[in-house]
Amino acid sequence: MDKQKVIQYADQNTSQIQYLIQQKVKFWTSEVLFSSYWWFALSLSVIPWLIWWIFRNKRSTDRLFYAGLFVMCISLILDVLGDQLGFWYYRFNLIPVLPTYFPWDCTLMPVTIMFMLQIKPRTNPFIKAIIFAIVSSYIGEPIFKWMEVYVQSNWKYSYSVPIQIIIYLIAHYLSKRNKFDELV
Known part of the structure; x- marks a missing residue:
């Protein structure tokens, strides 16, 4: 193929992708924003962080974070x-242009791991x-699938296990x- x-x-x-994203944002604005799914996602994005902030090991805040x-x-x-x-997708995103489920990636995963790191270290x-x-x-994954937020296409729960182990x-x-040197 030439240049x-x-x-x-x-x-x-790129034009087709941008068009589809615009359609997704229109749908999200009219059907998802302020729905119970959206409020649930917002709650999952904020409340675990607040709980972590209150119950974290204060002497290890930086290390855990x-x-x-x-x-x-x-x-x-x-x-x-x-x-x-095409392994999965999410129906009810907190932020329409992100193809990920923000509460899972930016709250539930890190906060859960940070708590696990500080409990019985x-x-x-x-x-x-x-x-x-x-x-x-x-x-976790089956609950989100049951709630119809998470849709598996070519993925099985078992595939996630080794990945989650490695992440932890x-x-x-x-x-x-x-081994952090002081900034000068």
Whole structure:
């Protein structure tokens, strides 16, 4: 394919994507915004953070938040990939232009892991990772599917388990880092 055909194809593709996003925003504005699903998503985005802020280990706030930020970033990236590759999608987004379920990626995953990191910190991280993975994959995902927020296309709950284990273990590793030099 020559350069002009590639440019034309890329421009047409982008134009179609932009049109579909505009249609999604129109639908979201008229049907989702301020619906019970939207309020639920907003609550899930705010309340867990408030609970964490109150009950966090105050001496470990920075360390926990560092691990939580990693979880948030990797969750967002993987969720976008899964959506774009057609493994799943979400019907009732908090923010219409994000293909991810914001409360899951930016609140439920990081806050849950941050709490697990601070509770019984000497417990074997592999045990905690397995518990986290099983609960999020076999309880969390099915609840959102039952609520008709989350739709699986080419995905099984079991596929999430090893990914969730790895995410937890990396967050655990990051939470134990202490080699930060003072900024000068």
